[in-house]
Amino acid sequence: MSQLARSSGLTHLARLGFSDLSRADEALAELEEATGVDRSVWLADTARAADPDEAVACLRDVARRDAGPVRRALSDDARRPAVWALFGASQGYGTFFLRHPAELDEVQAPGPLPTAEEITAQMREAIGFSDGFAADGTESAWVALRVRYRRIVARVAVHDLLSPDPVESVRAVSAVLADAAGAALDASLAVARTRISSRGTGAALFAREDVAATRLAIIGMGKTGARELNYVSDVDVIFVGGAEDDDRERLGESRVVDIATRLAVQTMRGISEVEIEPPLWEVDANLRPEGKQGALVRTLESHVSYYERWAKTWEFQALLKARPIAGDAELGRAYVDAVGPKVWTSAARENFVDSVQRMRERVTEHIPPGDVAYQLKLGPGGIRDIEFTVQLLQLVHGRDDELIRQRSTLDALDALEAGGYIGRSDATVFAHDYRLLRLLEHRLQLARLSRTHLMPRDDEARRVLARATRLADSGEAVWQLWESVKREVREIHVRLFYRPLLSAVAALPDEERTLSTAQAHDRLAAIGFRDPAGALRTIGTLTSGISRKASIQRHLMPVMIRWFADGVDPDYGLLAFRRISERLGDTPWFLATLRDSAGAAERLTRVLSGSRYIGELMEWIPESVAWLDDDAALVPRTGVALQQEARAIQTRHATIDDAMRAVRALRRRELLRTAMAAVLGVLTIEQLAASLTTITEVTIQATLRAVRREVVPPEDDDLDFAIIAMGRLGGAELGFGSDADVMYVYRPESVDPERASALSLKIVHELRRVSEDHRLPLDLDADLRPEGRNGPLVRSLEAYAAYYRRWSVSWEAQALLRARGIAGSVKLIRAFMDLADEVRYPEHADPQGIREIKRIKARVETERLPQGADRARHLKLGPGTLSDVEWFVQVLQLQHAHAYPGLRTTSTLAALSAAVDAGLVPASAGERLAEAWHLATRLRSANTLLSGQTSDVLPTDRRQLDGIGRILDYPPRSASALEEDYFRATRRARRVFERLFFG
Template sequence: MSASERSSSLTHLARLGFSGLAEADALLGELELAGIPRESAMSAAAVAADPDEAIGAVARLARRDEKALRALREDGQAWRALWALLGASTGFADFFLRNPGELAHLKDAGHSLPSGEEMRGSLLEAVGAEGGFAADGGETAWVALRVRYRRMLARIAAFDLLSDAPVDHVPEVAARLADAAGAALEASLAVARTRVSGGAAGAGLFPREQVAQAQLAIIGMGKTGARELNYVSDVDVIFVAGAEEDALAELGESRIVDIATRLAVQTMRGISGIEIEPPLWEVDANLRPEGKQGALVRTLDSHLAYYDRWAKSWEFQALLKARPIAGDIGLGDAYVAAVQPKVWTSAARENFVDSVQRMRERVTEHIPAGEVSFQIKLGPGGIRDIEFTVQLLQLVHGLSDDRIRQRGTLEALDALVAEGYIGRSEASAFSRDYRVLRLLEHRVQLRHLRRTHLMPARPEDLRVLARATGLSDSGPGVWELWESVKREVRDIHVRLFYRPLLSAVAALPEDERVLSAAQAHDRLAAIGFADPAGALRHIAALTSGLSRKATIQRHLMPVMIRWFADGVDPDYGLLAFRRLSERLGDTPWFLRMLRDSSAAAESLTRVLSGSRYVGELMEWIPESAAWLDDDELLRPRSGVALQQEARAIQARHGSVDEAMRSVRALRRRELLRTAMGAILGSVTIEEVADALTTVTEVTIQATLRAVRPTVVPPEHDALDFSVIAMGRFGGRELGFGSDADVMYVYRPNGVDPQRAHELSLKLVAALRQQSEDHRVPLDLDAGLRPEGRNGPLARSIDAYEEYYRRWSLSWEAQALLRARGVAGSVKLIEAFTQLADRVRYPERVDEQGLREIKRIKARVESERLPQGVDPARHLKLGPGSLSDVEWLVQLLQLAHAHDVPGMRTTSTLDALAAAREAGLVPAVGAERLAEAWRLASRLRSANTLLSGQTSDVLPVDRKKLDGIGRLLEYPPRSATQVEEDYLGTTRRARRVFEKLFYG
């Protein structure tokens, strides 16, 4: 090719839309060698939104299956369809590279859309379905289903992309996408029936005849139900179980629900689980009664009972689009028929309009700041503005007019304008803008076959989007069009959506506005709020609107404000209450508790204004507010109950990460329960320590159970491994913010010693990793092991025995006084305990060792205290504080526990009581030591509860001291009294300590 010919060719490529001209020219040459004429490729490239992507993908396909590509070129329409797909979607390029045999099926693409019946038949054929059961219940059936689904999807996309006016075909394309989703669920359900009835090991088996008798209806919700689905979107569903009367009588409702639940789980897995062929989309069942917390599958009667008693307004709004899409259609039709009357009477519920408006606002508020200007779906002027406006108008006017009861947004718009509820110009603008927004959404999802609702930011991506939609000739043009659509949609939305609110606000009586803003500001400042302006904003957010929640809180707020003002930190308490209230929304039990139980409401203000530790945890566990209405729920749960729950969690979850997320949630919940009980005086300091220790033990035990199978291979299962609690953990004396001191021990039991050591270290690493919690840290501190931080993290029982026999130092024997096995092999724990007893309860007193402990204690007092901290204020290392009491008791144990059995305990106070009974400590001295230990422990925990941060120093700040005092049930403004009580108590304890320890 001459230079001029080459230049002309490159110019032609640029006109076709190529950017990388040299690379495109080279790839065209490569295709020519593969038997694809240059002109044929260049002609087809004209239909590609991104010709560079398209030609690259075609070249890769040629390298993979040259013959299939040449065969496809013979069909002009199929050839254009391929280039259109590859130029608009890297996802389809990947699909055809994985499955080059699918290229042959593009001969049907681009001419027309496949019908719902055709897709359902094709997908059922792919899994060999007959009589509701697939031929194979294994993973191969799921792979076949996914490949066939994407074949159908390619046909839909090809028609869409090759259309002269794709914006006009949006409703039709969206409807076929919803039909494809229903067909996929139907095929996956057929596979699920085979799996559940014995077609795949491990699926959980039921007799085939029982599976056949169990009915499962899959109800499409949202865009699926309305036949308005995207290319890649969560498919919202609700599962309904049932059976014919004879089957119900024979099997019982519980059995039917069990089978249906297993079918639902396997159906979802077939669509969304990880297989060789990637998942299709997420099956989202969170619109079911009680959301994620509710049963996955219910009977029709159970659904109706929930909707009659508990459902919120938004749930009826969601049900507006409910439609049977798979499974037993008769049962699905019965479900829809039963809920429809409830949907169309929901607008009569109190403050329904306000609740719908607030829900739309919450959606906008939760968009990340960086995404707002790119959000096609959720942002201001986006798809949601149109949908919410249409649905609100439908629900309000559909109460008495059944002519506007449509599922689809565009059909509903047509009905609303026909019946005079919306102007023709507004409806026309909404209809046109809705199609434009949906087309943009379709194209950005097609790009990588990935769920997204964001406009691209890069100019080159906008250029491709403009070509893919046909809405503009350039990237800036498509962006400008989108901005104009957003402005128009937002304007119409505000005018229509807030009409009812404006009239309601105008009707409010004047006497409800008791104080002006200035008067309210001054009042809040006077009663103790440091930021009255901020408090006013929180109060406005809590009480504005016409919802039931706002009404109840308007009545309660004057009283609650006073309670907050009486608390330690009124400003934080009010902020935390607002966050909690927003998390709980219109939850009936929460509003009922606030209204009907003044004690619970007051307790809520007390814990929120008194503890950032509690406030931050309650935001993540809002249901904990219910505990305030039942004193028993504030009591720590038993170790047995927590163990059972932890084991149940691990049985439910297939992966370690999933199980440990739930175990960490269990730990946070129980820490919160204990903290709330401590603040409200429901539990003593001893009970707090025991509860915190118990939940830490359960967490470590559950973590070890979870990680061991992933670390220790079956051939080394004889290896014993245990966790030994040390320090305050071993003494069952943990406080809020305490580390968990531990040691690790193993016994090879025939495993190669070096291999046993390596596996034990891996167990330690896995324990640390899986127990990490950024919300409430759990630090497994192994610093008390032999040789301290210089020693190996884990030792064999024999190595421990040799070490303690030959090299053990006095402080290491002292550390063992609180050693207690908490997790792992029981036999190994028993062996370690016997070893520890020989070291920590020696038959003969080591006078030199006792002198060394006294020397170390003196050094700790002079060297370990943080620089600049007043020693008298250090709750752990200061004179007369925790360290003095514990070291004295431990010295006595080393000297006398062999002869005084009662002192053979890891508990400081129990050992002190035994020493007193043995006459080793005077009664008055023991009382003073115990008093100092309890007070220092309580102050240490209160310090953490107040600030949410761990600290061992009694604050100097008077406000913080007062806050700590309030948590310890001192009256307000008791900072000085708290300080004096602590300093006096520790002075008295120090005198006892010096007399007994150094004397």
């Protein structure tokens, strides 16, 4: 051959996928010569081979031993693709055909997979099966058994390798491999019967009659029982021995068990012992009672007794897959019927879910560190993550739902998805990824007919794997695919396997799972529902019907009912949940979030049963349920983000009414977010006040922009207008239900003064009109303006200056201590604040004015208290509460802020801290005042959150007190502890106040 022709030929081989071109060319030449078949006849079919170099080398080796079978295979157009596919994917089969060249004639064109009956018939034919015995009990029978088994598996492998969709074929291929394993064990048992009986080789151990009378059932466990076996995998089994009553009485139970044990040992040897023909796979009986320490064979009664008294959680999980696969079918069915129901009661065991979760973690911990990244089966994101997740879902929910009691992982996934226990998208991803991972596992094991679960470490081996699976076109691509699947599987596994709902469902006592109507009524009343009949109607509305939504609600409801019952107002919580469910309709994410989340369902019951404020808002903003799945979604949004949204609203809406509807929706949404975060303990009291203040400021700013655009014509645009925050809004100390105290100021600039006054008043009236929100009131209260309710609603800056110079009284200077500009003209705000500083931070405080403030404080305590209110329980005006602390601090500011700049702040606590630092207040006194102010502030907000109504009075109702306590992170039934803490804090603060304020 010329150099050019040889070069061209090698290039062609490279295109066909060969790597070692010179060696391949030599092997092809030898193969041509040995078979007499020109390479041009069959070379194109080498594209079917995952590893063409290995395929040619193996075919050449077989041809060296016996060229006939190779010639016949390569000459047959129909069979040739199967031969190349099998030799190219499996060096193990190459060595098998080297041992048994004649078996190559049995490799046929791909056809349908063999049935279980066909496989059994072939295996029995190989050993000369008759009446439970084999024709021969020698080692040659085992060789015949193993060769026939490998012939059957070769047929399966050809079907698999040439399948149009190998990923989709995984389920069917795995099932047939399990059937083949069962048939092999059944044939090996027949050989074992012959081997230990009078017709065996050597001295007979037992009489043939006694062996025939002994029943032995082989129970497939794990992948074998589930009909999802690999090409080479340990076959997990349990042996059950027995005999008919007459035979048991004749032989005695110990002799029956002895014979059955001998049969089991020989059956295992026939499959796994090293002989002339290599073992098929390991027969693993370690899932039997007591594991390796337990008896290899037990009677059915002994098995049942063990599972009733001693079995551990993992043993019931293993029984999930149990299926008779060989031996006495009737005894096998009796075993499964006897122990099967126990599987579905195991989830009721204490800490069942935790033990399963820990078991999975131990599996991962025992992987050698260097193998973790390559572990296809046991590693994070591997096959076991899917299997453990599916099994845990089955065991927890299968107590009540027989439809999900499936052995196969894929069948179980289908059933769990159909029943609503797992989301459609998660089920689809899991099913696809499980098939894909199993396909990779199949190809890795087929390569050398050896048990392995490790991805290849070198790129050449990965390239062969990519070709064998047809999942990718290179070694790097198949590795990236595996990494992607790992991440996907792990994310779903962690989310589902560790979701609290599983532990909660598993922990439900049986009496709460299936109750009659009367029992349910009594149970609801017992656990805290005040209207059990109404609760029953609500539950019926949620769970009736055959829709997927109703199905998921039926799974959720038993657990959520208990969580609602743990709350303050379970009746309201359940009713609000029903309304939210109805508002969301068939929105797919809602119930999926509750079912799959790490805690959304429990959080939802907590906020709904603990806060009417939240419940009423969530009915209008039901999409807020999604926030419960992520703490980050509950964190209040920044002022910058809210400002950007508010400005965008005004660019999208042409009219003021449309714009304000959107602004009101923004405010409600963010107040709900803050309320949920507060009840769930995501926010501190300082963060809560800051969030509420920010939301209110952004709302007022957006409202002013919308009103000004509507009211002020372009020719009057020079009019300066601003809004000054007062009171708790000015101090950035808002709580839920706080009013928004404000003052309005304008400066005409070039606008006619009378027109400026009219326009400003119109702005104020329009602000008050469009800011009204009947669902969540925003009261712009201007009563702290000069002259109070009797004074003009809006003044010019000059009018304020004139008033404060001539007429201002002490309480008006006091009110200015918390003045802070929040909306409108920045220049005007700066000018107003300069004016306010002159009034509120005088160089020398007026002694008469200070005395007047103290006199007014004394009057306020007696005259402004609501009629009939208990003064000691009033959170604002009561002794040692908000007004005591705030008035004391404000007097200090009036007296000393000029000398101590730290006191020039609108924040009560910041000013108190500055007074302590300046030596104006003892540290211990400052701590007691701050403690009382903090507690009263939190109680006001908690009271509003609980009832949905604003109130400054600490309730006397123990249930309400307990609810307020829950919001403040007190344990259940802490009404008395809450009262004691409140009265102790306010008593201490009052003593400090009386000594320092009036003393």
